[in-house]
Amino acid sequence: MNKEEAKILIDFMEKIGYRFYEPELLYNALCHSSYAHEQKQRGRKDVESNERLEFLGDAVIDLLLAEYLYLEFPEASEGVMAKVKAAIASEEALAQIARDINLGRYMFLGRGEEVSSGRERDSLLADMLEAVVAAVYIDGGLTAVKKVFLSYFAKYAKEVVEGKIVFDYKTSLQEITQARYRKLPEYVLVNEKGPSHMKKFTVELRLSGKLIAVGEGPSIKEAEKEAARRAIEKLKGD
Numbered sequence: 001m002n003k004e005e006a007k008i009l010i011d012f013m014e015k016i017g018y019r020f021y022e023p024e025l026l027y028n029a030l031c032h033s034s035y036a037h038e039q040k041q042r043g044r045k046d047v048e049s050n051e052r053l054e055f056l057g058d059a060v061i062d063l064l065l066a067e068y069l070y071l072e073f074p075e076a077s078e079g080v081m082a083k084v085k086a087a088i089a090s091e092e093a094l095a096q097i098a099r100d101i102n103l104g105r106y107m108f109l110g111r112g113e114e115v116s117s118g119r120e121r122d123s124l125l126a127d128m129l130e131a132v133v134a135a136v137y138i139d140g141g142l143t144a145v146k147k148v149f150l151s152y153f154a155k156y157a158k159e160v161v162e163g164k165i166v167f168d169y170k171t172s173l174q175e176i177t178q179a180r181y182r183k184l185p186e187y188v189l190v191n192e193k194g195p196s197h198m199k200k201f202t203v204e205l206r207l208s209g210k211l212i213a214v215g216e217g218p219s220i221k222e223a224e225k226e227a228a229r230r231a232i233e234k235l236k237g238d
Helices: 003-016 023-032 034-039 051-072 080-089 091-100 111-115 122-161 171-180 219-237
Strands: 186-193 200-207 210-219
Touching: 003 023, 023 122, 034 111, 051 080, 051 122, 080 091, 091 122, 091 171, 122 219, 171 200, 171 219, 186 219, 210 219
Parallel strands: none
Antiparallel strands: 186 200, 200 210
16 A cells, blocks of 8 residues: 555555554455456556455444444344344435545545545445444454444434434334335435536435425435435324
């Protein structure tokens, strides 16, 4: 890694309060595939995509959450624990935790991802968090992961259990509409504009043909999630 990249790693380690024994692990975790591809085209051989770390991080987060929920909520049933774990391991929740530690500021992205607001995209932030969790796990074990990240996961787990926050908006909305109306929401793409690297999609959410909410986002998936979030707010207010 070069000096500029090394400085970013030092700043991030200070941010999360953990100093890596092997900083190369963190470097790998912060390298998006777009950045790795660009750097390899320039002849660099020390830059690898973080995709393998994402795979491991997903499993580590599952273990961290399962143990936490089992120990902290002894009265919770298997079904309740599974539902809370799914919510906290969702893309939306992981992206929020990534924002809590300002992860977007420290990621290494290719030019295309930079201009398309990759640093703010839920999917990219969630994947990057998984990679960083994996890097901490390899470097310092589960104890280090708990030290760095457990407080963030625990905070949101408690809020989900208490019904104070929703992360998986589409699933939550589906549960609400099925229970209240015995209907499933319908998502309709009504607009798509902008150049290929800066698309903006608009989705309408309908229930039995009636417009409930509208969502916008840089992808159809993000627009649907925003529409679902707005629909939940509206239905809870009714």
